[in-house]
Amino acid sequence: CARTSRRTLREVPVSENQLIDELRQRFSAQELVRLEPCIRAQREPSDPLQRPGFLYLPFLESTSCHRVPDSQWVRDLQRSFDTIHAECKRVVAAEGFRPYSGPGDDPCFWDGRWDAYYLLHTKRVSPRAAIDCPTTVRCLQAVPRLDEYAFFSRLAPAARIRPHCGPWNCRVTFHLGIEVPPGSWLRVGSETRRWRSGGLLAFDDSYEHEVRNDGDSTRIVLVFTTWHPDLADAEIEALRLIDALSPIPGREEHTTEVLERGHA
Numbered sequence: 001c002a003r004t005s006r007r008t009l010r011e012v013p014v015s016e017n018q019l020i021d022e023l024r025q026r027f028s029a030q031e032l033v034r035l036e037p038c039i040r041a042q043r044e045p046s047d048p049l050q051r052p053g054f055l056y057l058p059f060l061e062s063t064s065c066h067r068v069p070d071s072q073w074v075r076d077l078q079r080s081f082d083t084i085h086a087e088c089k090r091v092v093a094a095e096g097f098r099p100y101s102g103p104g105d106d107p108c109f110w111d112g113r114w115d116a117y118y119l120l121h122t123k124r125v126s127p128r129a130a131i132d133c134p135t136t137v138r139c140l141q142a143v144p145r146l147d148e149y150a151f152f153s154r155l156a157p158a159a160r161i162r163p164h165c166g167p168w169n170c171r172v173t174f175h176l177g178i179e180v181p182p183g184s185w186l187r188v189g190s191e192t193r194r195w196r197s198g199g200l201l202a203f204d205d206s207y208e209h210e211v212r213n214d215g216d217s218t219r220i221v222l223v224f225t226t227w228h229p230d231l232a233d234a235e236i237e238a239l240r241l242i243d244a245l246s247p248i249p250g251r252e253e254h255t256t257e258v259l260e261r262g263h264a
Contacts, residue, residue, distance in 0.1 A: 054167035064189030112159025166205030181215030
C-alpha cells in the first residue's frame with residue numbers, strides 16, 4: 001500500500017497540447033502511438049473498483065491481482081529472505097521506523113499506527129538503508145523495471161489503511177511478507193489476499209485497495225513497485241517525463257527527507 005495522488009492531467013502546470021509537444025520532441029510517433037490518445041481523450045475503466053486518479057492506459061492488461069513472475073530476481077529475493085528479515089529486525093531494534101506520511105499536504109488515509117522505513121525513493125538509495133540493509137537494497141536493485149520507491153511497511157495491531165486507489169494503472173505493486181500475524185489481510189478490488197512470511201503478492205494499486213491488521217502483533221511487509229510488463233521501454237520513459245511535468249506539491253522536499261533519514 002502506498003501513497004495516493006492528488007493530481008489529474010487536467011490540473012498539471014502545462015496544457016494538454018504543451019505536454020504532447022514536449023513528448024513529441026523526445027519520442028517518435030511510433031513510440032507515442034498508444035500513449036498520445038490516452039492523454040487527449042481519457043477513458044474510464046470498466047471496473048468501478050478501478051479508479052486511477054491521474055492517468056488510465058486502457059491498452060494495458062487489467063487485473064486487480066497479478067501473477068508473481070517466474071523470474072530469477074524473484075527466486076533471488078526469496079532465497080535472501082532470512083537475511084532481509086534479519087536486516088529488518090535490526091532496523092526495528094534500532095527504532096529506525098518513523099510514522100508514514102506523504103508529500104506536502106497529502107491527506108491521511110489510515111487509522112492507527114502505520115510506520116515506514118524507506119530503502120529507495122525516486123530510484124535513489126537511502127544512504128542509511130545502504131548501511132542498515134545492504135542485502136535488501138541489492139536484491140531490490142536487481143529487480144527489472146523497478147519504479148519509484150521501496151520501503152518496509154509496519155502496521156500496528158488494530159490499525160487499518162482505508163480504501164483508496166493509486167494514481168495510474170501503469171505499475172505493479174509487490175509485497176514481500178516479513179512478519180505476518182494471523183488476522184492481517186489485504187483487499188484489492190473484490191479479492192482478499194493474505195501474506196505469508198517470505199511470500200510475494202503482486203497487484204495493481206489503481207484498483208481500490210485496503211489493509212487491516214486484526215491480529216495481535218505487528219505486520220511488516222516490504223513494498224516495492226515495478227512498471228507494468230506490457231509497457232515498452234520508450235513508453236516508460238515517456239511516463240517518467242509526464243510525471244516530472246506534473247509535480248505533486250512538496251514531493252521534492254519529501255524525497256529529500258526520505259533519502260536523508262530513511263523515513264517519511
